[in-house]
Amino acid sequence: MKVPFERIIIDKKAQRDELTGRIIERLPGIPFEYENDLPRLIAERPAKDRSLILTHHSGEFVKDFPSTPGTPPCGEKYIITMLNCPFTCSYCYLQSYLEHGRIVVFTNLKKMKSDIRKALDRPDVLRITTGEMGDSLALDHITGVTLDILPLFSGSKTLLEARTKSANTGHIIEGTKNRPGLLDNLLITWTLAPSAAIRKEERMVSSLEERMAAIAEASAAGINTAVRFDPVIPWYYRKEEYERLVEMIADSVGRGSILRFEIGVMRFPPGLWEEAGKVSSALFKGEYFRDREGKMRLYRPERIRIYRDIYQSIRRYFPETRVDLSMEDSEVWEDTGIPT
Template identity: 30%
Template sequence: MSGALWDITALAVDAAVADTAMAARARTALPQAQETALAPGDPLPTAPAGGRVLHIKAHKGRFLRPCPATRHYRCCGYQIIHIGENCPMDCSYCILRAYFRDKTLTAFANTGAMFAELAETFGRDISRPFRVGTGQFADSLALEPITGHTRELLGFLADYDNVTLELKSKTADLTWMAANPRPDRVLPAWSLNAPAIVAGQERDTAALETRLAAARTCAAAGFRVCLHFDPICFFAGWEREYAAIIDMIFDYLSPADIAYMSLGSFRCLPELPGRLTAEGRELPDYMLGEFAVGADGKKRLLRPLRVRQFRFMVAHLAGHGFSRGLYFCMESDEVWRAVFGHTPRELGGLAAYLLDCARNPGG
């Protein structure tokens, strides 16, 4: 689906950013959307025809922030550039369902303030490397044809050799490549899942073949890509399904094309199933198993089942020649040892290890 066709029928633009380039691009990309100019304190409009509202506004907080991790599980050290909030796609497992209660999409247009903050941080010590991304509270690229946010960001980052930017998406948008970024400083990234999960639980996302074709295009252009299996879901036939998508990856990519790959088990805030039920959506099978509440307050698949799935994934990937750059998202040292036989500390720290994988192929 094109980013200009996300059923956006209303465009709300705050007065503070009405004259920005982003607001102008949104008007051009969405000529049929009903525009509302918002003064401070004005409520958001209701989208006509049951569509969505795109809210172009100024962000008043910090733009650069650490991943919302917990000390009980190992975090990859990724830092977030906060470009907006919410996602136009409809994945049943998405944590954003618990964060945002409506369908409003938000893009932050005060990029001058963002670049000033980032320049102060990235320029303070140009020998300090940063691995950052924009795909935490929003898909990195879903709104790119409308906002041009990533192209602006890539233009700014051209002056910062110490920054590696990951663009994580379930779309196949490659319009950001028009900014001509350095292939050694940009990591195009895709979330993947079992074919049955994508077909039944990831509404309005690009097909797996389409995502992987986009990844192959990036690899051919000199970019190394990242892939993320998060969440890995437990359901009848999961071994067959995850083996199929792993095999598919290597129909499109070689192991050397992949900078790193994450594995994360399904976990959710306890209120997520209730949110789905309230939306009239049937709970998927992978949410109906036995879970324990983890140290982060999220429901997690029982550890023996997680380890079983992880071992299966690791072995099947190794069969295709991929092992360097493979890591867990938000797991304990006990799980690392049970699957890999070591902990992130023995890799020199997970953040440093992944940065090395991104910048030193085959090192």
């Protein structure tokens, strides 16, 4: 994967961190500089550029997902290992969620690990993902954070979930080789979509074929794998194409070897409608309405039709695999016939 950075900006606080040293070593030839006043720098230049910022996260590293009223509990939390993403999907909710577009990696690993240990003390946490504030694996071959934190999960009932649109898994396969105990707690989830949607709406990511090959390779290496169809963008939705996607997954990894599927139809939290509108018009085709939380959502009967179609396709090839809906309330689950 091509290195997307022209320089590294190091907050003075992060200067002596082991992770900072590792990143510099893995980006030879990329100039770096120290910065005393990072908040000022970000405030003055908030837009995404080709620099990578290394600093400390001062709050809690492990967070609960904001819950949509009426949704069944998902048993999931997320870890803030970084902010923003080298990929540029037109629909990315981070555009409206974060105050700036700079790519930041947090290097205070000791505190991150201690927060993860605390979260793992709770028996009801099924998964903790690193993929909420950026693609989990896009920079992972440089940061190595997945392999740093994975051993903490050993012996717990919780999975560390990396979510990705990349094929950047070689370092994980290599790093877990001959350490089979480690793989029990690792899940890599690929977000997939029809090729036309990937080409038009997801930039810098791996192609559908590359992701399929990566799923097959990870699965063959003994890594738990899962698939998200999220967001399903109505403009690109064709029942047959999703059926074909599910068939391709079954052909790549074999029936039964995907741990779970998750489906979510395109929705726009407050602010995203305006931001995404600057980069893509295809996202808005369809009838959208504002829900009680202020999110713009596709007309409910249309969502239910899409969920039912995809669920049937999944059931044809993966009769036992768990299927979840992303951020939909219990009534929508009931209407689709998908068990919670």
